[in-house]
Amino acid sequence: MKSLVIKFAQPLPLLLLLLLLPPKLQGNYWDYREYELDPEFYDLLREYESTGPTKPPTVKRIIEMITVGDQPLHEDNYCNTELKIKQIHYKGRCYKEHYIAGVPYGELTKACHGKRVKCKNGVKFCRRSMHLIEGVRCVLEEGQRMSNCTYKTILMTGYPVVTCQWDEEIKDFIPNHIYNMSLPK
Template sequence: MRTLITTQLLPLLLLLLQPPQFQRAFKYYDLSDTEAEEFEDYLEELFATGPTKPPTKEDFQKTVIIQPGRPLSDPEYCNDEIKMKNVHNRLYCRKEHFFLQVAYEKVQKICHNIYVPCKNGVKKCHRSKKLIEGVYCNLTAGVKMSYCEYESFYRQGYALITCRWQNDIQEIIPDHVNDLQVISD
């Protein structure tokens, strides 16, 4: 006697392996309509296979700029901040990340400085004229979010950033921190 599992094994496995689909009918109990819509957009972007949304000023401020108060030399700084600020690439751990303790407006001004080579040698970075304090996060364990573990390094140096044009606000904005160069004497 044959069962559905033995006769239709492959289609059943394919159904089980599909990513979860979130439907509009799903009720978000503690979210307003606006928050529920933003959450749905987030899930759609997270599981999308196409290109990602271009970076925005708000994204950079949320994931890179940090406020004074907590010691930058704290060994758990990166582990805590990366989880709190939800820093990842489609739920995968970033191999490295930088947090800068500086006003966003000062970082945006760096975009108008001349091009210098990035740490990978490509000449598309802008370098700050003044020293900036920050934290360098280096991935030591984990592949997916919530299992990411980072080693934290306090740095004071010149920020190397890439910049991009943001159409809706008609401004050039910081896109990515490539390095925080420590200049040795």
């Protein structure tokens, strides 16, 4: 009778690590109830660990991601600073392109009632605002992970092309992502 032997590349360090962990740390280490993690931090950890779709962002997070921050849009380093401060990324990876509107969110919501237009990147449909706004296009120059992203800041004036989602609280559509800023003709 042959015995089944499972080989690991370096079993001893892994075994020692597991044996040295206190009983409370074995199992699901990131159980926020057990360790009283901040719920937002727990959501961030879950996003990094997951392989499936991410949890939809809150309205507060959407506003933070697509509207202007504290510094003026005209700064050359605007995208590098704002995207790091606001932690704008997808599971720790840099966005290749990101748009930020230079108007208050309430003004941007009008775009959800604009003209229906074709989208890019496989998105089914978008809405284009009927109003010109100033904004910033952040284009990735180098880097792959969030801490190493370097963006080029391009100041633009155009019609924001957005996707919208239903907001149950206000019973209306709200923009959740800016896909483009089409230039005036």
